[in-house]
Amino acid sequence: MKKKLMILAATCLALSVFSGPSAADEGMWLFTDPPSKLLKDKYGFDVKDAWLEHVQKSCVKFGRSGSSSLVSSNGLVMTNHHVGFGQLYKLSTPERNLLEEGFYAATRDEELQCDDLEMKVLWSIEDVTDDVVSAGKSADTTAGADSAKRKRIAEIEKQAKERTGLTSDVVTLFHGARYHLYQYKRYTDIRLVMAPEGLAAHFGGDTDNFEYPRYCIDVSFFRIYENGKPLQPKHHLSWSTSGARDGELTFIVGHPARTERMFTLEHLKFLRDVKFPTILKRLWRREVQLLNFSARSKEQERMARSDLGGVRNSRKAFTGMLAGALDPNIWQAKQSAEWQLRLAVDANPEYASEWGDAWARVAQAQQKHAEIYERYSALAGRRTVIRSDLFAIARNIVRLADELPKPNGERLSEYSDASLESLYLRLYSPAPIHPKLEINQIESGLSYLAETFGADDLLVRSALAGQSPRARAASLVRHTKLADVDERKRLVEGGADAVRASDDPMIALAALLDPETRMLRKIYEDEVESVEHDAYARIAAAQFAIQGANTYPDATFTLRLAFGPVMGYTESGVEIPPFTELGGLYERHEARGGLDPFKLPERWLKAKSTLDLNTPYNFVSTADIIGGNSGSPVINRKGEVVGIVFDGNIQSLVWDIAYTDHEARAVSVDSRGIIEVLRNVYHADALANELVGR
């Protein structure tokens, strides 16, 4: 059956649409269930447990949404420039713009302390599926079951943390079929070591983003400290000075954020017709607004750069995802796969009675989801449309006051005991807040609510409090005291009484929006998410029974192993070689007249004559990645670093819903290019020596 699907799809593009992997280099594999047979059969590679453990413990989750790895015995961590961007942004001042100038600490003393960065190394994995599932067994409804499971998860996490001292997180896999307890070593004393100039790291800017060939030194280096000294990690990756050859098998190990490959047809339609268009609508709007904000002055451009970069990156990614969802080839392949699985289920009466209605249940959940999506995602998602730091702080303070008095298992999950240390790190961050940008963000958010729900909507009216969006935003930012970290602590420590007694207008706004926000969250959890968990657990069971269980779940922001050779491709008849070289960077600079975003910093122009221009710089491979993988090391069979992934090409954006190796590639910086540039552009020999282990 799988073969047939492949043939069908291959008429247009080699496309795998099962959650089960194809013969292609597909998959973001769990470390507890690696693609051993596949790697052995196709590449003659034996995945050993020791190899897996070494790699796992050398990888680092960077902050909330990035990947990175330990690359020296002195706690040196390598990630992308665009992953470290937020920290570089916060460490910048009008006098010292790290994003423009770059940074290098030649000695440890010069390293810059990061205020609110945490890094986590995955230390153990435990399957707690039975424990979690049995907690939901006695409930009458899927909503009740999910609520009981959430409660049990909070208990498991809390107990694990108490037992080991490690940060503990239960991960939901296969959208509800499996539950794994992940425990992490957590570090918060992190210092910046090196970052190139933004122009070199993101050479080609938004224009070249998600494109190939590329010429980017998208790396930055940090160092983990423990007890005031550089961490001496048990595991770290060693460096390959010879890089990878064309065709050589490589691995990418990191934290892919989210894929939606297991989704049913009706669920994909929700993405295509509701979610992607809604998100894009907001991104287009915000991009234009931020471009305008930035154009007013150099200083405003600096303030908005982090937000603007994020918005443009997401806009390009969702554009590609929507294009994929509108591609009839992908659609046809998805449809064949689903229909064949459902036919196999229906053909077996036992299967049919256990799993047969799961697809209809997902469809029903999507109807509800579509109904509430605009309002839910605007107000109650992880990031509301009011993308202001001050408002996010206020919302956390208001909710902490409500949630902390409750038993651990009954809180909103992000306020469970296991989540609090990360939350406080962010909440009490002394990172600067820019009032002008805050006003712009809040004005934009309030206006969005009015544009979307109408200015007469009750919630909109209360949020605006009789003012225009602009006037209201200015007044909120002018009068709130939440820019002061001590004031935040005072309110959190004072609990519900302090919050109630506060006359801070931002607190009042967060409190005003909270009841409807919570109601939307509850509807989502009870009528969408819990139905999905139940249905996908059953669809996964059907897949395991009919197609085998050695497969990988959709991405969940947790550590995964991907693999694939270095390999070029052919696009519209043009052959794209796998590697670019440093010389190509200068050619492109000249071809585009040295104009932003193809402008090279002065230091680079000066260094040209001292560089070996034939050094491999960027390269592509077939390994299966997605957003969140940014900063993941690319390693060879020996576990040595041959590069660092920083992007996928435009054809890879469809990987959100289906893997294909037809033109789609992961894009990495070559380990040889990194060393060449560190030594000859930045004269960072100490850092280069530390990497190569000299």
Next chain:
Amino acid sequence: MKKKLMILAATCLALSVFSGPSAADEGMWLFTDPPSKLLKDKYGFDVKDAWLEHVQKSCVKFGRSGSSSLVSSNGLVMTNHHVGFGQLYKLSTPERNLLEEGFYAATRDEELQCDDLEMKVLWSIEDVTDDVVSAGKSADTTAGADSAKRKRIAEIEKQAKERTGLTSDVVTLFHGARYHLYQYKRYTDIRLVMAPEGLAAHFGGDTDNFEYPRYCIDVSFFRIYENGKPLQPKHHLSWSTSGARDGELTFIVGHPARTERMFTLEHLKFLRDVKFPTILKRLWRREVQLLNFSARSKEQERMARSDLGGVRNSRKAFTGMLAGALDPNIWQAKQSAEWQLRLAVDANPEYASEWGDAWARVAQAQQKHAEIYERYSALAGRRTVIRSDLFAIARNIVRLADELPKPNGERLSEYSDASLESLYLRLYSPAPIHPKLEINQIESGLSYLAETFGADDLLVRSALAGQSPRARAASLVRHTKLADVDERKRLVEGGADAVRASDDPMIALAALLDPETRMLRKIYEDEVESVEHDAYARIAAAQFAIQGANTYPDATFTLRLAFGPVMGYTESGVEIPPFTELGGLYERHEARGGLDPFKLPERWLKAKSTLDLNTPYNFVSTADIIGGNSGSPVINRKGEVVGIVFDGNIQSLVWDIAYTDHEARAVSVDSRGIIEVLRNVYHADALANELVGR
């Protein structure tokens, strides 16, 4: 009552919300009903009939949407650079980019012929209200009445054209209360004389657009030819070399496109909650897409420049209009005005029975309008979301085949006999069509339909024909023959048979969309527009009866007279003087590091030392303008040109729904700055001499 309203509004801003004018310099007055008393009382100026006729016949409607004026006895026409932009764009080639380089024809032989430009001079105005209204009298429904009126209008236009040979157009005023027959002299042999570089014309670009102080030479010059010779017009404006003084009364005469000041509260809510957000959503999206298209290469940037400029200008305008509609001060003033008028109507039983239900009828029309708006405006408005030249051509060909066989009065109004010569001029324009941009436009349009109505929508499915938006767009553009003007003529001349026999895919797409498009148009006309015409005719009658009839109707893209002195303003405590000077241009160039959009062309940098830097360059006045006024001459009491209006400041954008002189200003280029720059930057002495009449 009017006084009371003003007091109420004055608590926040000086705001007039009646369609009737206030004591402020409000109004876009009809030439048949000028503000004689107001001008006499406030400025001691007697408006004479001869003055009116001279000014009216010196003004020129430029193409479909711009204003301009005759400024020499040899048919020289002055308009804005941004009004002439479309022509400059069409006359540009990769080798000769007029938008970048500018243009000057020192002799008549060097002037460049425009392919598809028409200019019209308003020659006579006749009130045909009784004729039109009586045609609708016998109908039972508003839809039937409107249909009968449209038929009668087509007859009046046709008969007038046959009688006089002049282009004839019946204009609907006060949204249905009055009908005037406008007859124009029409010219189509137009040649380009002079245009500055885009960087100088639009100095400050999108950043400074709708801002003040400003430093733009936003002018261009064309010449009308008649029988192969420069037109010797009966009327033209003479030039003032001394410009206007601070505080001097000036007039702006041009073709304001559309205002919505007479709209009822429920109608304004439709604008605020439905129309403005929908339009902005599309503009944000398209702006980002065009920026991306432009970033790919210099050549693509040139192709997209006209579209991108239009989109950014509209986006900024609608942002300001939405902000105005969300301003509670404006809202409160509008509400007081409407409630007071309605109270006065209700207090008189005769009034109440004739006009009392008009507001409820408008509200009912808005409900229907909101219901169909997204689909109607995407598919059936004047500009569909498929903003492609080739598609627009196909739609006209398909519709001409259906419409031409019908009697004149029963056609869609844009295909009436009186409209055909302008339509053919555009349809058979040999202006170049750029396939890459066309593909981008069609892909964007098709994807918009899928994003908005879902990819399973029947119309969307047929439009996509089983392909992705990108593939479908590429295939349509590759296979259509409509880039060839002869093929267009062949199809139009062949009529329905030729269209039916055609296998052109663009024709097929237009034919496929046409039935639903026509249905939406019919619903709009019958259930929205006709109800509005009926209701606003009655609301206007109430206003005339209660507040007096010497007032001005909302803008209708026809010739209007506005007035107001040159006057600075105070913004956030900062005094903004009325004039800027040429020296300020160079200061701003330097302050922004000479970076685009604050970059001056080489010629300008060289000319600096030869210029009188104290020459007045741009100035502001209180005259009441709106989009469409661009290119209107600013004249003094003697009818001499003291400037040319090219923008309003950001505070003026609310003028769409309400006039205020609180900070809001029209922005013009000074006649002295124009001459100084023509002589010393462009060495265009022949042109300067022609202007000043030497």
